Amino acid sequence: MDPYRFCQSCSMPLDNVEVLGTEKDGSKCLKYCRYCYQNGEFTHPDMTLDEMRSVVISQMHIMNLEEDIITRAVNVLPYLGRWLSPTPPYLSTK
Numbered sequence: 001m002d003p004y005r006f007c008q009s010c011s012m013p014l015d016n017v018e019v020l021g022t023e024k025d026g027s028k029c030l031k032y033c034r035y036c037y038q039n040g041e042f043t044h045p046d047m048t049l050d051e052m053r054s055v056v057i058s059q060m061h062i063m064n065l066e067e068d069i070i071t072r073a074v075n076v077l078p079y080l081g082r083w084l085s086p087t088p089p090y091l092s093t094k
């Protein structure tokens with residue numbers, strides 16, 4: 001019942017029900033955290049992988065994590081569910 005141990009958008013550990021995102025019907029989303037996903041939608045739908053990378057780095061610096069932990073978290077981002085399927089080019093142009 002718990003296939004994802006990390007948010008498939010920002011790599012945050014999903015180790016607590018409180019941290020899970022929510023679907024449109026109010027149920028918990030097991031795939032994304034509440035900071036990335038609420039009411040069935042991404043909180044920042046236009047965010048790119050590069051932007052997510054900067055957010056993760058600055059958040060982890062605030063949390064005072066070590067550089068190698070930060071590097072590992074950032075390196076894992078491209079393999080998470082949200083970023084694995086690239087946005088079709090015609091959608092990514094602003």
Ligand SMILES: [Zn+2]
Pocket residue numbers: 007008009010011012032033034035036037
């Ligand atoms: Zn997240």
